[in-house]
Amino acid sequence: MSDIKFGEEYGFHTRAVHTGNDIDKESGAIRRPIIMANSYALPYDPTDINWSEAGKAVYTRNGGANQSYLQEKLAALEGAEDAVVLATGVAALSAVFFTLLESGDHVICSNVSYIAVYRLLTEHLPNKYGIEASLVDTSDLEAIKKAVRPNTKLIHIETPGNPTLNISDIKEIASIAHEHGALLSVDNTFASPYNQRPTSLGADLVVESLTKYINGHGDAMGGAVLGSKVLIDKIKAEAMVNIGGAISPFNAWLIMRGAVTLPLRMRQHNENALQVAKYLESLPCVSFVAYPGLESNPQYEVAKKQMINGFSGVMSFGLKTDFDTHNAFVSRLKVITSAVSLGHDESLIVFLGPEDERQYLYPKSFHNGFFRFSVGLEDAKDIIEDIRQALTRVGLLG
């Protein structure tokens, strides 16, 4: 296997297993080791080295061995030219914004997006750096076209969006961005590259929180940006080296290990979530289910067009009851854990209360409080039974 590059001529499962791994030349081990060293040996004459350069084996913040193995695997899974791996998903998002945007630039962003993106684009970047942002319902192509300005540099979308599962049409939005000389970045965390590959649809950059599906086991944080070598080199040189959100080698190794089973896990997440969503939709005490895989979902057709293998494991739903009964329901669950995050092996649920400051951006059905539910890898029948018994114990099911 040594020195074979497992590129796109191989299938997704083969790339998930092999790309980025190789025989360790020193020990003969068939898995590459964890290299925790901060520094790498310098050449005889180091005076030519640019200490701000990324990619050379100099210092782990400029690029470490385990980071580069993981970058190779992720780029192959997405089908992107290159990747940069950073400490968290938010470090990856910040790296995109801080590298591409200058004061006076304008960004269009999905009105429902990860909370740190909302904070960066509505507070920190405008107030400190004079960058303007328009929050737009990016499922509405006309609304995006209307929001474009001469100084629009970037369109950033999240699809499916966290937590409303709003779907945006990647291919159409890439066309709009490119017509106006802007770039499109897509937060692909909810779908993962198994279900959706935005660069194949025209996106310039893809962001993944590796903390979620790609690691998949709830025990390491990481983030990645994927795209052309030119853009990724710029992000490495500017944001990784100088802002400094480098990933720890151990976390890169853990995520590499988790990513091997991404396609198998995603298949189970996809199947389980569809069954659970259908069950929830059938219950009279459920006020709504937002899951792009339900045929009743108004965005089903767009989702189906761009989500190639399934609709992933996250959904949101509401109960026709008062505030406290939502909490009581969660307290009765046995299989499903109440915690933030998503894409772990175990099912996770979080009650997002009606006092959310961003509520005005959500559809009306979300306004009485709702659950974001990440359906895990347990048996679907056990997840469904857990919901059933908890709803029964709080009096919502007869």
Ligand SMILES: *Cc1c(COP(=O)(O)O)cnc(C)c1O
């Ligand atoms: C969790 C999440 C992030 C942030 O990732 P971290 O690894 O927690 O920093 C970004 N985008 C989406 C859609 C997420 O769900």
